[in-house]
Amino acid sequence: MAALIPDDLAELFEGGVSILVGTRDAGLVAEATRGVGAVVHPDRRRLTVFLPVSVSDRAIANLGDNGSLAVGFSSMLDHRTLQVKGKVEAIRDATEAEREIVSRYHAAFGEVLFIVGIPRVISRALNVWPCHAVTFEATDIFLQTPGPNAGERISA
Amino acid sequence: MIATCDADGVPNITYLSQIFLLEDDRVALSCQFFNKTKKNVLVNPVATTQIYDPLTFDAYRVVIKYSHEEREGKLFEGMSRRIDAIATHSGMAGVFRLLSADVYDVVSVENVAGFKRPGDLPSVPQQPSAVQYRSEMSGLQHVSQRISRARDLEELYACTVEALEEGLGFENSMILLPDETGSRLYAIAGRGYGESGVGAEVGLGEGLIGTVARERCILRVAGVGAELRYGRAIRTSVQRATGLRGLRPEIPLPGLVDAQSQMALPLVANDRLVGVIAVESKKTAAFQEWHEAFLDIIANQIASAIENMTLREKDEKDEEPAVPLPPRSEPAPPSKCEAPALKLRFFKSDDCVFAADEYLVRNVPGRILWKILRELTARGRTEFTNREFRLDPALGLPAIRDNLESRLVLLRKRLEQKCPQIALVPTARGRFRVDVTAPLELEESA
Numbered sequence: 001m002a003a004l005i006p007d008d009l010a011e012l013f014e015g016g017v018s019i020l021v022g023t024r025d026a027g028l029v030a031e032a033t034r035g036v037g038a039v040v041h042p043d044r045r046r047l048t049v050f051l052p053v054s055v056s057d058r059a060i061a062n063l064g065d066n067g068s069l070a071v072g073f074s075s076m077l078d079h080r081t082l083q084v085k086g087k088v089e090a091i092r093d094a095t096e097a098e099r100e101i102v103s104r105y106h107a108a109f110g111e112v113l114f115i116v117g118i119p120r121v122i123s124r125a126l127n128v129w130p131c132h133a134v135t136f137e138a139t140d141i142f143l144q145t146p147g148p149n150a151g152e153r154i155s156a
Numbered sequence: 157m158i159a160t161c162d163a164d165g166v167p168n169i170t171y172l173s174q175i176f177l178l179e180d181d182r183v184a185l186s187c188q189f190f191n192k193t194k195k196n197v198l199v200n201p202v203a204t205t206q207i208y209d210p211l212t213f214d215a216y217r218v219v220i221k222y223s224h225e226e227r228e229g230k231l232f233e234g235m236s237r238r239i240d241a242i243a244t245h246s247g248m249a250g251v252f253r254l255l256s257a258d259v260y261d262v263v264s265v266e267n268v269a270g271f272k273r274p275g276d277l278p279s280v281p282q283q284p285s286a287v288q289y290r291s292e293m294s295g296l297q298h299v300s301q302r303i304s305r306a307r308d309l310e311e312l313y314a315c316t317v318e319a320l321e322e323g324l325g326f327e328n329s330m331i332l333l334p335d336e337t338g339s340r341l342y343a344i345a346g347r348g349y350g351e352s353g354v355g356a357e358v359g360l361g362e363g364l365i366g367t368v369a370r371e372r373c374i375l376r377v378a379g380v381g382a383e384l385r386y387g388r389a390i391r392t393s394v395q396r397a398t399g400l401r402g403l404r405p406e407i408p409l410p411g412l413v414d415a416q417s418q419m420a421l422p423l424v425a426n427d428r429l430v431g432v433i434a435v436e437s438k439k440t441a442a443f444q445e446w447h448e449a450f451l452d453i454i455a456n457q458i459a460s461a462i463e464n465m466t467l468r469e470k471d472e473k474d475e476e477p478a479v480p481l482p483p484r485s486e487p488a489p490p491s492k493c494e495a496p497a498l499k500l501r502f503f504k505s506d507d508c509v510f511a512a513d514e515y516l517v518r519n520v521p522g523r524i525l526w527k528i529l530r531e532l533t534a535r536g537r538t539e540f541t542n543r544e545f546r547l548d549p550a551l552g553l554p555a556i557r558d559n560l561e562s563r564l565v566l567l568r569k570r571l572e573q574k575c576p577q578i579a580l581v582p583t584a585r586g587r588f589r590v591d592v593t594a595p596l597e598l599e600e601s602a
Contacts, residue, residue, distance in 0.1 A: 018171075020157045020159075020169045020170070020171070021169065022159040022160075022161075022167035022168055022169030023159075023167055024159075024161040024165060024167045028161045028163075028165055028200050028202075029161070029202050029204070029219075030159035030160050030161040030167050030168070030169075030202070030203060030204050031159055031167075031204050032157045032158065032159035032169060032204045032205060032206045032217070033206075034157075034206065034215075034271075052270070054269075054270030054271070055215075055268055055270050055271055066165060068165055068166055068167055069167060070159075070166070070167045070168050070169045071169070072157070072169045072170055072171070074171055076385075077385065078385065078388070078389055078392070079171075079385055079386055079388075079389030080389070081170070081171065083168070083169065083170065085166060085167075113213075116381060116382065116385075117379075117381060117416060117440050118213060122212065122213045123213070125213075125272045125273050126213070126271070126272055126273075127270055127271060127272055127273050142192075144170055145389055145392075145393050146173070146188075146189075146386055146389045146390050146393065147189070147389065147390045147392075147393025147394055148189060148393065148394060149393055149396075150189055150191055150393075151191055151192050
């Protein structure tokens with residue numbers, strides 16, 4: 001059954017957080033890719049995460065093979081982190097309209113990086129476009145903030 | 157970040173907190189909590205990490221294969237000390253600790269091409285070249301020469317922190333000594349901290365400096381801000397999970413409040429801790445391995461110098477006057493200055509002296525100051541000898557290695573910073589004079 005994403009988490013997922021995408025190949029070798037934006041669908045059960053074309057060949061191939069992914073959303077300011085697991089539904093090129101979403105994310109993430117000591121000139125150099133848009137249904141959400149409760153499933 | 161996969165094909169992705177290079181083909185990851193990553197690699201050992209250069213944010217994809225874990229031994233202890241140092245700052249000592257050092261073989265390393273757009277980016281300082289090493293060796297030589305020319309402890313402390321900036325560019329540094337109980341360290345000299353340097357205290361085992369003192373190890377942290385945020389995240393998690401209100405308080409950084417890089421080394425002579433030297437910077441990853449090696453050389457020289465000068469103090473006891481100098485035949489004339497009276501309070505419970513309601517000094521330096529002030533106001537004495545303090549049982553100086561000279565240095569500096577109306581002026585070896593430029597009101601409290 002799909003997990004329901006509450007309001008506060010939707011806000012976190014769509015903010016300037018660090019987005020980490022985990023996939024795996026047919027041999028169960030995992031791959032780590034950085035995402036550059038996310039959108040929570042109105043049904044609060046599906047998300048679309050954006051992966052830069054320049055760095056996501058392996059991730060896209062993995063998703064094509066088995067569809068399993070894990071997406072971590074982590075605030076670099078206080079390490080509040082959640083991990084969403086699910087199965088991919090669709091992979092397509094991100095649209096020009098979605099480019100605005102990615103740009104907003106890039107700016108917001110850049111400000112967070114600046115606060116933690118990464119100069120803006122560095123964060124501006126991150127390659128964020130063009131992107132693949134990966135839509136998936138969330139099946140589980142886990143708390144992953146560092147601490148003794150990391151790994152706890154958030155009930156739907 | 158680290159990506160793993162379980163036996164059923166479900167991937168997992170999370171942040172890596174610590175990764176250490178062991179050899180060219182081996183790394184160690186810290187395991188603070190038994191989590192999904194650890195569970196996954198125990199059944200499916202290959203993991204993929206992505207790590208970033210802290211200065212350029214260049215990304216590297218490093219594929220690793222789990223080998224084994226270590227829960228004791230040199231590697232475990234070394235990683236554990238770093239985590240303990242950060243944990244104490246967050247009040248998480250004992251809660252946030254290393255469970256195991258997980259060793260992985262490196263399978264492959266590649267730069268993540270396409271992670272950044274090519275273009276004009278600020279240049280990043282490279283590892284020192286041979287030419288730069290010659291320049292840095294000159295800097296080391298400069299520091300070493302300044303230290304060797306110090307004639308007494310006060311000069312040794314002062315010229316060390318000055319020379320560290322002049323010769324090696326360490327803008328913020330401090331030297332700390334253990335107090336008479338051995339449970340706390342106090343800063344005897346500092347550079348780049350203004351008035352807040354001298355007298356700053358750190359508990360043994362607290363933070364980076366306290367951990368270095370307790371473990372007698374070298375510690376270097378490249379991203380202090382990130383480490384503290386991690387520690388605070390755990391603190392918040394623990395509070396939410398347990399509802400505990402009695403967690404230990406967070407300990408502020410003793411030097412720069414926004415330090416990003418810290419490095420501290422123990423000063424050890426004759427297998428005894430004589431102090432700690434600490435440097436820090438607001439820049440991330442400011443200190444490299446070669447800085448550690450250079451500072452280690454300096455630390456050994458400083459430790460030997462402190463030990464030798466302290467032992468020389470002991471040998472010179474016989475040269476000091478055997479009895480205190482007699483008071484004046486009549487009381488000193490009242491000060492003719494129009495400065496307002498300075499109120500000083502001595503709290504017997506913890507030997508604390510406050511000047512104008514502001515903390516000044518405590519413990520042995522506090523007891524020394526109060527003795528001086530009472531002699532001054534009651535009997536008009538302005539001349540004192542080190543020996544009389546050594547012989548006074550009320551001051552509680554240890555019989556061996558009393559470090560009296562260092563305590564007087566601390567007292568002198570604290571007075572300069574916080575209470576300039578009172579000055580201790582050295583007049584000869586083992587002797588000093590008290591100059592006062594305001595009327596004094598003394599009060600003792602329980």
